[in-house]
Amino acid sequence: MSIWEYANPKKFIATTTPVIPWAFGGAMLCLLVGLVWGFFLTPQADRFGSTVKIIYVHVPSAMMAINAWAMMLVASLIWLIRRHHVSALAAKAAAPVGMTMTLIALFTGAVWGQPMWGTWWAWDPRLTSFLILFLFYLGYIALWEAIPDPDQAADLTSVLCLVGSVFAILSRYAVLFWNQGLHQGATLSLDAKENISDVYWFPLLVCLAGFILLFVALVLMRTGTEIRVRRLRALERQAQRALA
Amino acid sequence: MKALLLRDLRLAIRAGGGFGLSLAFFLIVVVLVPFGVGPESDILSRIGPGILWVAALLATLLSLDRQFALDHEDGALPLIATSPLPLEAVALAKALAHWLTTGLPLTLAAAPLGVLLNLDPAAYPWIVLTLGLGTPALSVIGTFGAALTVGIRRGGLLLSLLVLPLYVPTLIFGAEAARRGAQGLEVATPLLMLAGITAGSLALLPFAAGGVLRINLR
Amino acid sequence: MTLRVQGLAVARGGVPVLTDLGFTVDPGHALVLRGPNGAGKTTLLRVLAGLAPPLAGRIDLPPESAAYASHADGIKATLSVTENLRFWAALYGRPWADQVLDDFDLRTLKDRPAGTLSAGQSRRLGLARLGVIGRQVLLLDEPTVSLDAASVARFAAWLRERHLGRGGIAVIATHVPLGLDAPELDLAWFRADPAAVSHGTDAAFL
Numbered sequence: 001m002s003i004w005e006y007a008n009p010k011k012f013i014a015t016t017t018p019v020i021p022w023a024f025g026g027a028m029l030c031l032l033v034g035l036v037w038g039f040f041l042t043p044q045a046d047r048f049g050s051t052v053k054i055i056y057v058h059v060p061s062a063m064m065a066i067n068a069w070a071m072m073l074v075a076s077l078i079w080l081i082r083r084h085h086v087s088a089l090a091a092k093a094a095a096p097v098g099m100t101m102t103l104i105a106l107f108t109g110a111v112w113g114q115p116m117w118g119t120w121w122a123w124d125p126r127l128t129s130f131l132i133l134f135l136f137y138l139g140y141i142a143l144w145e146a147i148p149d150p151d152q153a154a155d156l157t158s159v160l161c162l163v164g165s166v167f168a169i170l171s172r173y174a175v176l177f178w179n180q181g182l183h184q185g186a187t188l189s190l191d192a193k194e195n196i197s198d199v200y201w202f203p204l205l206v207c208l209a210g211f212i213l214l215f216v217a218l219v220l221m222r223t224g225t226e227i228r229v230r231r232l233r234a235l236e237r238q239a240q241r242a243l244a
Numbered sequence: 245m246k247a248l249l250l251r252d253l254r255l256a257i258r259a260g261g262g263f264g265l266s267l268a269f270f271l272i273v274v275v276l277v278p279f280g281v282g283p284e285s286d287i288l289s290r291i292g293p294g295i296l297w298v299a300a301l302l303a304t305l306l307s308l309d310r311q312f313a314l315d316h317e318d319g320a321l322p323l324i325a326t327s328p329l330p331l332e333a334v335a336l337a338k339a340l341a342h343w344l345t346t347g348l349p350l351t352l353a354a355a356p357l358g359v360l361l362n363l364d365p366a367a368y369p370w371i372v373l374t375l376g377l378g379t380p381a382l383s384v385i386g387t388f389g390a391a392l393t394v395g396i397r398r399g400g401l402l403l404s405l406l407v408l409p410l411y412v413p414t415l416i417f418g419a420e421a422a423r424r425g426a427q428g429l430e431v432a433t434p435l436l437m438l439a440g441i442t443a444g445s446l447a448l449l450p451f452a453a454g455g456v457l458r459i460n461l462r
Numbered sequence: 463m464t465l466r467v468q469g470l471a472v473a474r475g476g477v478p479v480l481t482d483l484g485f486t487v488d489p490g491h492a493l494v495l496r497g498p499n500g501a502g503k504t505t506l507l508r509v510l511a512g513l514a515p516p517l518a519g520r521i522d523l524p525p526e527s528a529a530y531a532s533h534a535d536g537i538k539a540t541l542s543v544t545e546n547l548r549f550w551a552a553l554y555g556r557p558w559a560d561q562v563l564d565d566f567d568l569r570t571l572k573d574r575p576a577g578t579l580s581a582g583q584s585r586r587l588g589l590a591r592l593g594v595i596g597r598q599v600l601l602l603d604e605p606t607v608s609l610d611a612a613s614v615a616r617f618a619a620w621l622r623e624r625h626l627g628r629g630g631i632a633v634i635a636t637h638v639p640l641g642l643d644a645p646e647l648d649l650a651w652f653r654a655d656p657a658a659v660s661h662g663t664d665a666a667f668l
């Protein structure tokens with residue numbers, strides 16, 4: 001059995017419908033445990049005070065913002081190469097979720113930045129990169145909305161996603177070069193010496209799992225909705241043609 | 245390809261072709277900025293290179309939606325598509341025509357307009373050099389955006405929304421090189437990156453634009 | 463060179479309009495397409511020109527041999543008549559020949575900006591494009607719209623002598639008799655069952 005069988009819309013819906021409640025439930029459980037653990041059961045950090053606890057939302061949402069775009073890139077490539085409709089629709093479904101994650105990351109970053117750096121916004125490379133990523137999401141979604149023919153829209157947005165990914169990476173380097181920044185380095189890299197201590201690390205992992213599950217659940221649900229919309233349209237057209 | 249390039253140049257220069265528009269827009273933006281930030285000459289000379297870059301970028305954006313839309317409306321695009329010229333070459337010719345009618349005049353106009361911004365004499369060659377190196381990338385990226393939105397009615401605004409994020413790296417390296425050059429700092433890195441973006445865009449984006457045109461013509 | 467079409471099915475806006483269409487046109491011959499509005503004449507011509515993909519079937523035609531002409535003929539208002547024609551000749555890699563100005567009665571208009579031409583005159587300019595690009599297979603969609611009787615006769619004469627007489631092929635959708643000795647094909651015979659799901663996109667979701 002090949003994995004591509006799940007690219008059949010019916011099979012996809014049949015397979016994912018029972019998965020969605022579990023993914024949602026898992027997400028809720030992880031977020032509840034992770035956030036309560038992180039917010040109330042971890043010690044105050046000496047340097048950051050209680051403000052550090054926003055990382056339990058900030059870091060996972062920022063990671064998902066980037067991962068959502070990466071998932072869209074893969075889905076776009078699958079559509080362009082193998083022409084599976086489900087893949088194109090999954091990319092479409094993931095975009096608003098990714099955009100929301102980007103907004104959450106930007107917002108929590110601003111809320112955290114105010115007490116830490118004394119400013120809501122700084123043209124720091126990471127912040128700027130996320131703002132640019134947000135613009136890319138905006139353009140991608142707007143292009144989907146602007147084209148009435150779904151296959152054409154899928155083709156064009158896929159090419160935009162590809163080209164956009166290259167320019168997004170370029171922008172990342174450009175922004176790094178442009179301003180060295182205030183933001184601390186990646187705190188989650190496994191080999192980093194100054195990794196945050198385990199006390200904060202475990203609840204963060206739980207939150208991260210929660211966000212991943214939430215993303216999976218939302219994307220599966222939205223892809224299912226997109227498939228049903230297309231199916232409804234196809235049925236309507238069939239009925240119209242039968243009448244004609 | 246020469247035929248298409250010559251035709252587009254001729255169309256741009258003739259009445260209603262909008263040749264002077266982006267140049268006039270460039271001038272107006274540069275004139276408006278001092279009204280906005282105040283007349284102090286040291287502030288203006290400090291932000292001058294950046295203003296010239298942003299204004300040039302906005303001016304190139306202005307004429308992009310005409311790139312394919314006019315040929316799409318009057319039916320020329322399918323006739324061009326069935327000619328022996330591949331659509332990739334069509335996109336390249338269009339980008340070249342766009343650069344010759346906007347990017348090049350903007351580059352040349354940037355130096356005299358620098359006077360209005362009280363630019364440091366050392367900054368002039370860097371402004372002209374970076375704009376000359378960077379505007380071809382803006383034209384070819386914009387042509388890709390125009391190809392993407394050719395079938396969309398009133399696609400001008402969407403085109404700006406799609407193209408502006410793609411302009412970010414070019415703008416950063418271009419303006420950075422101009423600023424560093426003006427201050428006598430090391431410029432090799434941003435200048436090379438700018439040239440790299442232009443070369444890479446010129447080499448690859450016509451293929452993306454050609455493919456996208458083919459999808460839009462279907 | 464022969465235009466040969468077998469088992470062709472075409473769709474407009476995702477809805478199949480023609481199915482199982484087959485015909486052959488030999489060099490020096492024309493084929494006139496008949497059918498009421500919406501029968502699929504334009505769609506068929508666009509598919510033959512390679513501007514739209516067929517749903518099924520095959521079209522035997524050497525690459526870069528077909529030219530499509532409809533009412534939208536890409537005339538640029540600010541270019542003169544000659545400039546418009548010279549552009550198409552150059553784009554299609556053909557030498558420029560003055561003869562075409564006489565064939566389409568454009569010599570007295572040759573330096574006028576195309577934007578100042580009347581509807582009939584600019585239609586003649588649009589058709590004159592076919593005379594400069596040197597394609598063997600002409601796919602004409604209502605070529606005589608807004609032409610007067612004299613111009614129709616002139617165009618028919620050009621088609622007969624300069625195109626078909628030199629081994630060219632023409633497929634013409636028209637309601638006006640052009641006086642060509644050409645067989646007619648009634649597209650009503652090949653009407654597709656509109657309820658049939660052959661559209662790839664919809665089929666994937668049913």
